[in-house]
Amino acid sequence: MKPDSRSLSTYSTFLDQVKSSQVQRVVIKRDRIDYSLKPELGGEQFYTLPNGPTDTLPGLLRRHGVPFTKLDDNGDTSGLVAGILLSTGMLVGMFAWLARLNQAGGGSNNSTPGSSFGSGLGNNFGGGFGGLGVGMGMGRSNARVYNQAGKGKVTFADVAGVDESKQELQEIVDFLANGEKYRRIGAKIPKGVLLVGPPGTGKTLLAKAIAGEAGVPFISMSGSEFVEVFVGVGASRVRDLFNRAKRQAPCIVFIDELDAIGKTRSANPVGGNDERDQTLNQLLTEMDGFDGNDGVIVIAATNRPEILDPALRRPGRFDRQVLVDRPDKSSRLQILKVHARPVKLGEDVDLEAIAAQTAGFSGADLANLVNEAALMAARNNRQAVLMADVNEAIERVIAGLEKRSRVLTPLERQTVAYHEVGHALVGALMPGNTKVSKISIVPRGLGALGYTVQTPESDRFLLLEDELRGQLATLLGGRSAEEIVFGKVSTGASDDIQRATDLAERAITQYGMSETLGPIAFDKNQAQFLDGGSTRRAISPEVAAEIDRQVKQALDKAHDMALDILRLNRDLLESATQTLLKEEVLEGSTLAAILAQVKAPEGLQPWLTQS
Incomplete structure (x- = not known):
């Protein structure tokens, strides 16, 4: 029977038919699998394209009693021919290396055997092994094909909380399902869609839902899977990926963690990674080169869009950027x-x-x-x-995990209790939409001996200046309570001090909340959706000293206000701490009744609203 007369079946369907004993016979070729169903099922002839290596397929067929033949595309003798050609190629490479080594040794009186040997080994063996790797299948992509049908189908109903993103992508779904409507009017669908957002917000799930809604194959590959130590392998995998996609069009190609191969190319060729640049160049060509990719839509996900190459983000490649942010x-x-x-x-x-x-x-x-x-x-x-x-x-x-087995000494337990109550009493007076909902002295996690929970009453996207000052005072409330009660401080406030210092520094260097320095950004944020990643601009020693002075001044004022609040409420600090030592946890109406008694000092409001 001619191959063209066979019907195309998905690889997952083929595996299901094997497991359910529907297959009569299988012929395994290098790039495809031919098989026929049993006569009682009609004896239909099919072929399928494997998602990856088929090394485990013979074992599966044997377990289910399915006769099979394993051939290359040119018959069962092509393996022998390939072996002969490979052996010949290795011999030719060896002779070429020896000839080059001999030439290097006799071409200059200044050459030494060591340098000639090193040069010949590096140039010939390195390139030879690289070419051997590509020839043995290393250049084939490891992309996985998901058939978006049946029980495992993912749809927009499975993706919640990203309504705006789904609306942006609905047009892609409509084009894949009803492409003629757009082609008839002359419209062109975007070739690529870039999903950007913090980790864990559902970018990969959203891409699968697009394929599920449109009912087309979903070919997935991670950006890190393209890059290898051998030069040219990444570009070869990109070509193979798009060739497979064209054979299954219309389909979706999904590249996760695009920043692994899409970083901005280095202006200095010596300092750049040539293999990564070649891979990126091939991707740029496949997405918008001379050969069209009709029916193939590329969707990529990243949480670092700021480092992507500008050629990758231009219209014609990734035409749209869809934000998938943290949910409200x-x-x-x-x-x-x-x-x-x-x-x-x-x-x-x-x-x-x-x-x-x-x-x-x-x-x-x-x-x-x-x-x-x-x-x-x-x-x-x-x-x-x-x-x-x-x-x-x-x-x-x-x-973190509750650790009641961690036994504290009586003094440590008292210190933790006063510390947490200090946070709560100061935090109860601070502006903002958060309220203290729980105090605990039960150890948790790796180092938390106690904790105070502040629950936001609603979502907030801006932090006002008085709220920022309130957060500083709340963070320093625990240390202030230790000072008042014991006359000395412990190491338990280290995390609070670190967080307060970072917040005060951001207020000066990023938010421009300093009258002396003004609205100048001294830090450059290099990670839009990841924590950290900021670097300090080039500044003079005088400006650096002024930043340090402003940070210290903000922390000192917050510390003084926390001390004033706790001194004014000294009796309440003592009674609340004794209750916490007895109960270990304070929450609900008991905690609300305690916090309702907190009195504010006269200087609180002027300090919060100072310009």
Whole structure:
């Protein structure tokens, strides 16, 4: 039977048919697999394209009793021919190397055997092994093909909390499903879509949902899988990836972590990575070269768009950039509903309350939260997840695992209690939309001997100047309580001091909240969606000294205000600490009643609103 008369089947369908004993016979070739169904099923002839190496396929066929033949595309003798050609090539390479070595040794009276040998070995063996690797299949891409059909199909219904992003991508889905409508009017669909956003926000899931909605193959590959030590392998894998995509068009090619191969090319060829540059050049050519890729849409994801090469981001390649950001409160509620579907929830579980408590959580964080609560309920032999399990899971995600086995001395326990109550009393008077909801002296995580939880009442996207000063005073409230009670401080405030110093420095160098220095940005933020990554601009020693002076001044004033608040509320600090030492945890109405008694000093408001 001619190959063209066979029907194309997806590789996953072929594997399912093998496992369900529907296949009569299989012929395994180098780039394809021919097979036929059993006569009682019609005896139809099919061919399929494997997703990757087929080394494990013979074992699967034997287990299910399926007869098979393993051939190359040119028959079962091509392996012998390839072996002869490979051996001949290695002999030719060896003779060429020896000839070059001899020439290098006799071409100059100044040459030494050592330098000639090193040069010949590096130039010939290095290039020879590189070419051998590509010839043996190293240049083939390791892309995985997902057939978006059946039970494993992912749709937009499985992706919650990114409504704006889904609307942006709906046009891509419509084009893949109804492309003629756009071609008839002369419109061209974007060749590439770049999904940008912090880690864990659902970029990969969103790309799968596009393929699932359109009902087309989804070819996935990570950016790091292109790059190898051998020059030319990455470019070869890019070519192979797009060749496979063209054969299965219309389809979606998804490249995760695009920044691994898409970094801006170096202006200095000596300092650049030639292999990465070749890979990027090939990707640029495939996306917008002379050969069209009709029906192939490239979707890529990255959390570092600022380092991508400008040629990659221009129209004609990645025409659109879609932001997939951390969810707000309503989006978190939608995400929680999706992840809570398979989980048995108790009647007291309030998803809206959970969404309010998890400001700043990504979609992956929320999925982990629901799973941790379910694990906790199962560990306690419950029939459903209770709100207590969810609250414990939130604290476990934020502060770490509870460690009641960590025994503190009486003095350490007292110090931790005064420290945490100090945070709470100062924080109760500070402006903003957060409220102190829990104090605990139960050790958690790697080093937290106690903690104070502040819950935001609503999502906020800006931090005002008085709120920033309030955060500084709250962070220094624990150390201030230790000073007042014990007359000395402990090492327990180290993390608070670090966070307060970082916040004060950002206020001066990034937010321009200094009258002396003015609205000048002294730090350059080099990571839009990742923590850290900022570098200091070139500044004079005088400016650096002024920045240090301004940071110290802000911290000193916040420290003084925390001391004033706690001295004014000294009796409340003592009674609240004794209650905490007895109960270990303060929350709910008990904590609210204590915080309602906190008195504000006269200088608080002028300090918060000072210009």
